[in-house]
Amino acid sequence: MKDTAVSLRNVSFRYSNGDKGVLDSVGLEIKRGECVLLCGSSGCGKTTVTRSINGLMPHYYEGNSEGEVEVFGRNIKDTPIEDLAGTVGSVFQNPRRQFFCVDTTAEIAFGCENMGLPENEILRRLNSTVSEMHIENLLERSIFNLSGGEKQKIACAGVSAMLPDLIVLDEPTSNLDLDAVYELRSIMKLWKEQGKTIVIAEHRLGWLRGLCDRIVYLDNGRIVKEFSGSEFFGLDNTEINALGLRALNMKSNYMDLPKGLTEIKKCGTSGVLTVENFTYSYGGRNALNIKKLDIPKGSVTAIVGHNGAGKSTFTKCLCGLLKGFRGRVVSDRKPLRPKDMMKLSYMVMQDVNHQLFAETVLEEAMLGADDSDEPKALELLTKLEIAEYKDRHPMSLSGGQKQRTAIASALMAGKKLLVFDEPTSGLDFSSMKCTSELIHSLGEDVTVMIVTHDMELIESCCTHVLHIENGTIE
């Protein structure tokens, strides 16, 4: 028994708010020092398994739970979450939402402070964690000035400093670019060398090659299959996609394309949108400098580049959302002012919750339109496959349906340029496919730009790739 880190015996769970991700008699033994990957499509219950290990279920997320969970011999049911703090460390999906302090040093020390360790001990742990992870440059910084990847590193450091024997990660890379993912990988490698037990639930799989000893595949709240590391990472993409999982490795890395616009698939076009002399500086730094760029109308263009390359600055300028940028967009020889661009374009944000206002899906679609346009709106909702939800509140829909509602409202308002900000981050294979088909179905009337790190999405639906680095395409 001494070698067992975690044991789940016949665990079933149903959220009392009806959330997806139920568990149905799950049994799992994890040995000390093992690195286990939990995978499966959205709602398969992998996040719930991580929550059952770090105590958030049943202590924080309420529901109907059965079965026994033991972590290092302690029964989770009888242990308050906060007492598990020094034993189980957790890293979550959204780095923005797991920080408590505003400066990095305090944040790393936060967990240790809560445990009531003596000050000297905290400082000692802080120093050793920082030098192990090589994050000296991130100390004494303001949380608000960090990139997503840097925030996730600080979160890992905060967990590490508490010296837990078991670390649970719940989709830690959903909001990270590829470089940051590989930095997280080296942190996990370090933990593994230190003999820590790691449980990770993930959609993105390729980066875990050579790291995970055992892969547990869940479907509908049950463990369906287990693989060894070499077995699993030997599967080819068709087999992986058949399981509803994201590809292990991609044939093409679009980040390797030269800077500027490259056509990767033919598309029927009717004219171009020309971007001329786009410049924007932010805090005295030149964030964007694009002399000339022709975007074919009706194309689907992926915008790729490293974090901080200026991708989102570019799209914001394009939508006329930033004040103080210079340059213009020309369409059919007609120059457009920022105000016109704002009329013409629409951005589907990463968190769609920010842009749904009305009480019903139909009302949402009709917000910018005349009442006489209702038949047109209904037709559009049918085309986007959300007609059956027309009387539901948008906030009660699933993520994908919300995305569709936002698109419906944009199309009703006559928008011709749709910008998507990371539409598939944290989505499984079938949801990614749905988004891709949706973008396809928009037709040649609408020009689409997608800011994304998702190579699989680019391969399945984009016609062009725009590679930006350091704010330029030259």
Place this chain on the structure above:
Amino acid sequence: MAGLFTADVENRGLVLDPRTKLAVVITLVVFALGGTGSYIKAVQWGTIVLSIIPILLLFTAKQWKKGLILGGIFSAMKISQLLLITKLNSPLLSLLGICCMVFVRLMPGLIMGAYMLSSTTVSEFIAAMHRMHIPQQITIPLSVMFRFFPTVFEEISMINTAMKMRDIRIGGKNSSKLIEYRLVPLMVCSVNIGSELSAAALTRGLGTKVKRTNICRIGFHLPDIVIFAALLALYLLWILGMIGVVK
């Protein structure tokens, strides 16, 4: 007011102990706003020096523009108060009186209060409260609340952007529902963030029975001592004035 306890630790100039800042605010309220001891000449001059402290602090935090404008307004108002007030008659006098009330008596305290909130981090705040022996049951909920503000402001700005793109604005077709349209997404997002944030805090042991340590180094250094000495001097002048030693 997006600056509540979100101090930019990389770039905030002179670091004072939170308790020093609190003492300056209280003294400003007593002397500048309350007009305590204003019949004593020495206290009057002392109050002017005290009122300049928040403006100097703005300069140390490299907020040049704000410091210059506010400093300019303060000195202009104070000088005209000193020179003109005896020479004016009623309508102009009451106008100047109102301006002096706002800019000379109220404003320094407000600047100092805003500076105090925007230049203190959450951990410094907790540490200072701890040193003043205020119980954890009060400080922890307060710090959670302060932690939440910047996030909510971030959400509001994103919702505003989304509304701009949808052309929902005052004077538009839906202006009667502007508030509702803003509140619904804000509430949904805030609830989501709040629940994720508390889950994360719990897994990191916030709320255990053990007594929390705090590694945040707060304490009185030379600038704090100088400021405290100045404050003390002012109180001393006032007492001496009351017993008639100084005028």
